[in-house]
Amino acid sequence: MKNDYNDGRPVDTNRNTYTFLYIFLAVVVIAGIIFLLRSSLFDKRVINARILKDEITLNEHLVYSDNTANAKTWLWEFGNGDKSIQQNGSYHFKKAGDYIIRLTVDGNLTQQFPVSVKDSTPSMAADTLITINGPTQGIVNEQVRLEAQGNARIFEWSFGETGRVDIKGPTALYTFHNPGIYLIKLSTDKSRRPVYHRMRISNPDSSFANQIVNPGESERRVIDDIRAHLQAIANGRDFNRHYYYLVRRYFCGDEKVTVNLEDNDGSKRTDLYSYCMRLTFGGGINIDEAQVTMKPKSNCSSMLSVKQHATTAAPEKRH
Structure with missing residues (x-):
């Protein structure tokens, strides 16, 4: 045992060294526990995904979607070797059977969905x-x-x-x-x-309200696109922005295209400019459907058909 002397009294220096070592190890252990607790409590995310139906037939599509917060990448595996990296979509199975659909989000979060695919749909009257x-x-x-x-x-x-x-x-x-x-x-x-x-x-004024419909996309997408821009005009948003988008996109610059309108008061006919201007003053209008009639051998529309209804209270106009 090594002794030092302090004011004439012996001091055990080995005992002091062990004491400091124990204190240091205790601090390291406590810091590690705190780090693990913070990682588990604050950094853990949960997948927010779903499939439309867990039992389908061969003539149906499996519809899937994910709304996981702050997700960046997706990998859907359909249990038969096929995969998709889309956030949302649909998939058609070629063979009947039971499958396990697995979703991997951001490379480390996973969730599985069992799906049963039947041969045919029972007949229905x-x-x-x-x-x-x-x-x-x-x-x-x-x-x-x-x-x-x-x-x-x-x-x-x-x-x-x-x-x-x-x-x-x-x-x-x-x-x-x-x-x-x-x-x-x-x-x-x-x-x-x-x-x-x-x-x-x-959300209002998001990419949905301003998205461009690419040629060859479905008629449903076109209907939704036109309806969204007409609804934006009815809600008092930037008239020129939404109006001239429609004029250029679907009517080749013709502001006098015929509009067939069905609303609470019945059916009527007007032109595109007059109809859109009336939308800005009417208030409380909801656009239910909007379809166009294409000119033969042309990408231009010759007529716009609209179904709309008036709500009980007009929304406040925003400019």
Whole structure:
């Protein structure tokens, strides 16, 4: 034992060295525990993904979507070797069977979905077939309109925000309060399973309101694009921006194109400029559908057909 002397008293220096070593190790252990706790409590994310149905037939598509916060990359594996790196989409199986769908987000978050693919769809009488008509895209705080087609007595709509039945009846008017992709469910007394309608809801003035429709895309996309810009005009947003987008994009600069309008007062006919100007002063107008008639052998439209309805209260105009 090595002794030093302090004021004539011996001091055990080995004991002091061990004491400092124990204190240092304790600090390191405590720091490690704190780091692990912070990593598990604050850095952990949870996948927010879903598939439309877990049981489909060979003539149906598997519809999938993901809304994981701050996600950057996606890998959907369909259990048969096929893959997709899209955030949302649909997939068609070529063979019946049971599959495990696996989603990997940002390379480390995973979730699995079991799916059963059947050979065929059981036959159903024509009078029990229920379908949904309406837009597939909309804007936050703007009313959307969906209509059920088919013979039924009970219609119950669930729009996906509240987790409950939101509206009853064949026609549903609903206002979304948050952006996202929603699977709207319609249950009736005539169908064994609910009918679903996929809708993308975006914030005002987001890329949805200004997106360009590429040539060759579906008619549904064109309808939604025109409806969105007309709705923006009706809501008091930048008239020139949305109006001249439509004039150039679909009518080859012709502002006198015929507009066939159906609203609460019936049917009427006017021209494009007069109709859009009237939208800016009407207030409380919701555009339900907007379709164009193409000129033969041309990319220009010769007529615009619009269905709209007036709400009970006019929204405040924003300029």
